[in-house]
Amino acid sequence: MxxxxxxxxxxxxxxxxxxxxxxxxxxxxxxxxxxxxxxxxDQEGAAAYAVxxxxxxxxxVRE
Amino acid sequence: MTTDNVTEExxxxxxxxxxxxxxIEHYSVHDRDVQRNQWEIYREMRESCPVxxxxxxxxxxxxxxxxxxxxxxxxxxxxxxxxxxxPPFGNPTPMVPLEVDPPKHRNYRALVGRQFSPKSVxxxxxxxxxMVTEIIDDLEGKPEVDLAKEVAVPLPLRGILELYLGVxxxxxxxxxxxxxxxxxxxxxxxxxxxxxxxxxxxxxxTMYFAKMLDNLRTNGFxxxxxxxxxxxxxxxxxxxxxxxxxxxxxxxxAGFDTTASVLSRLMLLxxxxxxxxxxxxEILDDPTKLDVAVDELVRYMPPLPGIARTVTQKCEFANTQxxxxxxxxxxxxxANRDPEYFSDPDELKLDRQPNRHMGFGSGIHxxxxxxxxxxxxxxxxxxxxxxxxxYRLAPGQEAVWHTGSTWGVKKLPVVFEDWxxxxxxxxxxx
Numbered sequence: 364m365x366x367x368x369x370x371x372x373x374x375x376x377x378x379x380x381x382x383x384x385x386x387x388x389x390x391x392x393x394x395x396x397x398x399x400x401x402x403x404x405d406q407e408g409a410a411a412y413a414v415x416x417x418x419x420x421x422x423x424v425r426e
Numbered sequence: 427m428t429t430d431n432v433t434e435e436x437x438x439x440x441x442x443x444x445x446x447x448x449x450i451e452h453y454s455v456h457d458r459d460v461q462r463n464q465w466e467i468y469r470e471m472r473e474s475c476p477v478x479x480x481x482x483x484x485x486x487x488x489x490x491x492x493x494x495x496x497x498x499x500x501x502x503x504x505x506x507x508x509x510x511x512x513p514p515f516g517n518p519t520p521m522v523p524l525e526v527d528p529p530k531h532r533n534y535r536a537l538v539g540r541q542f543s544p545k546s547v548x549x550x551x552x553x554x555x556x557m558v559t560e561i562i563d564d565l566e567g568k569p570e571v572d573l574a575k576e577v578a579v580p581l582p583l584r585g586i587l588e589l590y591l592g593v594x595x596x597x598x599x600x601x602x603x604x605x606x607x608x609x610x611x612x613x614x615x616x617x618x619x620x621x622x623x624x625x626x627x628x629x630x631x632t633m634y635f636a637k638m639l640d641n642l643r644t645n646g647f648x649x650x651x652x653x654x655x656x657x658x659x660x661x662x663x664x665x666x667x668x669x670x671x672x673x674x675x676x677x678x679x680a681g682f683d684t685t686a687s688v689l690s691r692l693m694l695l696x697x698x699x700x701x702x703x704x705x706x707x708e709i710l711d712d713p714t715k716l717d718v719a720v721d722e723l724v725r726y727m728p729p730l731p732g733i734a735r736t737v738t739q740k741c742e743f744a745n746t747q748x749x750x751x752x753x754x755x756x757x758x759x760x761a762n763r764d765p766e767y768f769s770d771p772d773e774l775k776l777d778r779q780p781n782r783h784m785g786f787g788s789g790i791h792x793x794x795x796x797x798x799x800x801x802x803x804x805x806x807x808x809x810x811x812x813x814x815x816x817y818r819l820a821p822g823q824e825a826v827w828h829t830g831s832t833w834g835v836k837k838l839p840v841v842f843e844d845w846x847x848x849x850x851x852x853x854x855x856x
Contacts, residue, residue: 376791377544381717382779392536393543393797415780418498418788 364402365425366410368395382416383409391410435465435695435727435774446470453480453488453510453755455828456613456620457729464731465772468760473803477746483513483617485732486753487746492764492784494744495756498735499789502527504743505735505754507791511831512734512755515608517619517628522672524791525678531790533660538673538794541590541651543743547797550589552781557584558809566813567845570820574838577810578690579682584797585802586681591674592650597634604630605679610830635674639667651677679831685799687729687834689806694825694835695727695774697818703811704775713817719776720803725762725783726774729832732757733787758784815843 366376366386367404375413379386387395402410414422441449442461449460449467460467471478471490478488489495498505508525509515522528523534541544561581565571583602588591593601607627611620628728638652645651647653655670681712696703709715737752748754761784768778786793793799819825826837 373542374788374790375539376786376792377797378721380544381565389544391543391545392539393545412780416782418782418784418786418792420782 364366364410365400366397366402366414367381367423367425368397369421370394370396372419374419376418377414377417378416379422383413386410386413441466443470446643450475450478451480451802452482452796453478454482455831455833456611457482458613458827458829461731461827461829461833464759465763468757468763471757471762477744480755484753486731486755487748488755488757489744490757490760492761492767495758495761495784496788498743498754498756499784499787502531502790504738504741506738506806509736510734513621515616515628518829519668519672520708521676522669523794524543524676528790534669534673535790535794537655537658537660537665538651538677542794542798543653544797547801549799550798551805553589554585554805555778555809557581557588558644558802558805562809562813568842570839570841572688572837572839573693573817574686574835577806578686578693578835578838581689581806582685582707582799582802583622583682585685585798586678590651590681591677592648592652592839593638599666601631601634601678602682605683609679609683609832610828610836613829630677631675632671635671636667638674639670647683651788666742679796681798683832683834684729684793684795685802687800687832688724688727689801690835690838691727692723692803693840695839697825697840700816702774702776703816706807707811713804715777716804716807717800718779718781720800720807721781721783722774722776723803724785724799725768725778725781728758728762728783728785730758730787731833732759733791765782815845817842 373394377389377393377395379395380389383406386397386399386402386409388398389395414424446463446466447470449463450471453460453467468490468811471488476489476491476494480486480488489498506527508520508527510521523531526534558581561577565576579602583598587598587601604627608624611624639656642653642656647657652674655665656671658665706719709719732755735754735756737748737750737754739750741748764770767782786796819840820841823839825835828834828836
């Protein structure tokens with residue numbers, strides 16, 4: 364499973380980094396970025412939460 | 427008051443459908459009947475008139491469904507943010523960055539993004555905890571307290587004035603009063619009377635911050651946000667005084683009136699539904715669960731009844747024809763209770779996940795201070811629930827709500843049980 368984050372849509376709510384701290388981090392301005400390529404199997408649930416948690420609908424599952 | 431575990435947040439009303447329809451036609455954030463019946467109004471709007479028209483304040487449209495609100499919030503080219511209230515505050519130039527549209531918006535927003543980012547806010551936690559501790563110290567031992575006045579307002583007010591703007595303590599109280607004139611107009615006065623009072627209050631605050639700017643420029647800058655802004659540059663140019671004062675005028679109310687609304691409603695909820703306190707006490711030591719719970723609290727009782735936009739061009743949106751200049755109002759609380767997006771939307775589920783709520787708004791203007799607000803709520807819950815005894819509404823008295831740009835409880839008189847008894851032990855309820 365891989366994730367994609369559309370940084371043009373990210374507004375810095377930080378929900379992804381909150382519900383899936385192993386997959387996302389935020390920069391100094393609060394904007395989120397991915398810290399993994401392939402999502403580890405045990406974090407697929409967290410990844411799904413992050414996709415559904417984003418108020419900007421900026422995160423998607425790529426495959 | 428109610429006795430059967432039903433609070434203002436879900437209170438069913440005896441208003442019939444015709445009465446609700448009439449309130450929809452006369453929707454206004456300044457109307458007490460609208461506020462009292464808000465959940466019925468949103469339900470009716472979502473089901474039968476997702477874009478409704480109100481005849482109040484010169485006429486405007488309300489948008490009630492999650493999907494439409496999301497779309498409108500993400501089309502700033504069609505839905506301009508100036509002015510951001512209905513009726514407008516009356517400020518001739520846009521408040522920064524709240525009422526600024528792209529492309530200028532991004533520059534302004536970038537100036538303050540770092541100070542309100544999760545990392546910067548996290549660094550404030552020790553000072554925040556100290557502040558909350560002091561506020562609870564002041565309560566300790568008192569049998570009867572107005573929790574709105576003693577906790578809900580001072581906590582976030584100090585958060586923004588002390589931790590961010592460096593305003594000295596002697597000015598907190600009167601500044602708060604001035605901002606309340608602007609944010610919570612008298613529902614019994616006319617729009618004109620309220621606008622006049624708000625303009626005067628706005629002027630007083632502007633003059634205060636103008637003096638602060640002078641003082642900083644003369645006596646040297648500090649590590650406060652205003653000092654940062656004075657020294658900042660956008661595309662090689664410093665901000666002019668109008669822009670700087672515009673920032674100050676937004677940051678204060680955005681920083682306290684909003685969180686004060688959630689805090690006051692949360693403390694009312696705890697008074698009326700002790701089982702919510704039990705549930706919260708069980709997760710006080712689990713930061714992840716507490717984060718999830720705080721977001722659910724903001725979904726369940728978002729501070730703003732909504733926010734306004736101005737249509738920039740003739741267009742069709744959500745099956746409705748709009749003309750240039752039409753005013754629309756996006757009802758965040760209605761989005762947060764939309765059953766298409768939330769299961770059992772009228773239930774408070776502290777472990778609700780996912781929770782894509784709009785309590786902090788959505789799109790380019792999403793709440794800049796959301797991470798600060800989350801920290802305030804989290805630290806408040808930890809310190810208050812650990813130390814404060816159980817309480818209930820003072821006999822013979824009622825919680826008094828305010829209308830306006832935010833909806834909250836302005837008077838919350840409660841009586842505490844014995845302060846000397848055990849509060850929470852081992853993170854479990856008593």
